[in-house]
Amino acid sequence: MxxxxxxxxxxxxxxxxxxxxSLGRGRGRTSAPSPGAHEMVVWLGRHAGPGKRPGDLALMxxxxxxxxxxxxxxKAFAEAGKLLSPENVLPGGSAEDVADAYAAKHDRSDPVPARIRRIDAxxxxxxxxxxVSVDEVTQAVLAQFDRQAPLVQAERVTRRDWVYASTIAAIDGAESLDVGYMGTLARSLAPLxxxxxxxxxxxxxWPGSEQEAAQLLTPENGLAFLPAGSLNEIFLQLAEATSLPDLLQAWQxxxxxxxxxxxxxxxxxAALAARNSVETLNEWIQTMFGPTRGLLVTAARNAGQSPRKTAIDALILLFQREALRRVLAAVPDAEVQNLEQPWVFPTFMTDFMMTST
Incomplete structure (x- = not known):
């Protein structure tokens, strides 16, 4: 080296x-590598190279x-969290104009990867x-939520719709999105x-109690418990203020x-091909009905992602955890045990998401 x-x-x-x-009065000073410097140099020798940006190396x-x-x-997390760079935002352009321009760059394909749709089928x-009747399974799930029939998807939701909504959230804040529209987007990820x-x-x-709705919804029908501000601003705050142990856990x-x-x-x-391993099939079924489905869809699409994308996902997890904390603070009698089920978060995420402080 x-x-x-x-x-x-x-x-x-x-x-x-x-x-x-210092070596003592009149004897000058000496320097030595800081703790861990040798390991860091060895790591950089293995991973640094042409095209590797310092920020990516720092994150890795x-x-x-x-x-x-x-x-x-x-700094690396803050740079990754800049979802929209200044040159992409037209002077005087509205959030809708920018979102339209971003969305137009994407196709109208299914937001769910074809592999996941094939497994569902x-x-x-x-x-x-x-x-085993799928209708019976469906009714059993609905009964747990006091429902009789699932809503019918009124319109086809595509990747372009997701990009549009994400861009609006990046500029105006996630709380600016209509809660009904957010639900439509989320349900587009569910199995058909x-x-x-x-x-x-x-x-x-929020068809629960009116009291809960008043606590959790804004007058404009947004989600009141989401941190306010553009996602660019929120991600910068998270990058600057989150403890290093929490940043590390979110990254991992x-x-x-x-x-x-x-x-x-x-x-x-493999289990489907062999027609065995009920445990594995049940694990998939657990992902079909709740937030874990969104994590599965997004993660399957992001295999082999860049360090910058991993940093963005880490900031999103921290954002979601803060939103969950606010919900639990607003609804102190919420059934917390339901949030620890595998259909809400994969088991390896539960402790992180449920940490109260």
Whole structure:
């Protein structure tokens, strides 16, 4: 490793500066590498190279628990959280204009990957071949949520619709989105013909008690418990203020989600082909009815994602955790045990999402 390379990494902020100590009065000073510097240099020697941006290297090394300078870590998260760069926002243009322009760059395909749709269809066929009525399963799920029939999808939702809504949230804030529209988007991720009770709660503008609705909805029919402000602003705040242990845990979960999604798809496909492993099939069924479905869909689409995308997903997880904390604060008698079910979060996420402080 050349001295020039080491200095370049120091200039990029990837290495902690040497620790300087005095040798005593009149004897000058000496310096020594900071703790963990050797491990960091070895790691950089293996991973740095042409085309590798310092910010990506900082995020990757941080995710592996290496001693990356805190200021560099926070800067990398903050840069990743800039969902819209200034040059993409037309002067004087409305949020709707910008969202239209962004959405037009995407096709009108199904937001759910074809692989997941195929697994859904194969599982339905397997159940019916075994004499299990999907309608009966559906009714059993609905009964747990005091429903009799799932809502009918009135319009086809595409990836373009998702991009439009995400761009509006990035500019005006997620709380600016109509809760009914958010429910329609969420239900578009569900298996075809299968109920999506949580999404339907949103579509029906929270059909629970009026008191809960008053606490959780804004006068404009947005979600009052979402942190206010554009996602760009919120992500910057999270990057600057979240503790390093929480940033690390969020990063590690975000990095694991695509691995989990691909592994689950692999195992379920194998179980369907062999027509066995009820436990694996049940694990898939648990993802079909609630928020875990959205995580599965997104993670399956993000396999092999960049460090920047992992950082964005980590910030989204922190944003969602803060929103959940606000819901629980507004509705103190909420049935928290329901939030610990695998249809809400994958088991490896539960402790992180349910941490109260």
């Amino acid at each position: 050349s001295a020039r390379q080491l200095e370049r990494w120091r200039a990029d902020g990837l290495l902690q500066p040497n620790e300087v100590r 090394a941080f995710g592996e628990g290496l001693p990356v300078p805190e200021a560099v870590v926070r 194969a599982l339905t066929a397997l159940l019916e071949a075994a004499g 013909g299968v109920p999506a009770p949580v999404a339907e709660d949103l579509e029906l503008c 979960i975000a990095a694991h989600l695509p691995v989990w999604a691909v592994d689950l798809c692999d195992r379920v496909e």
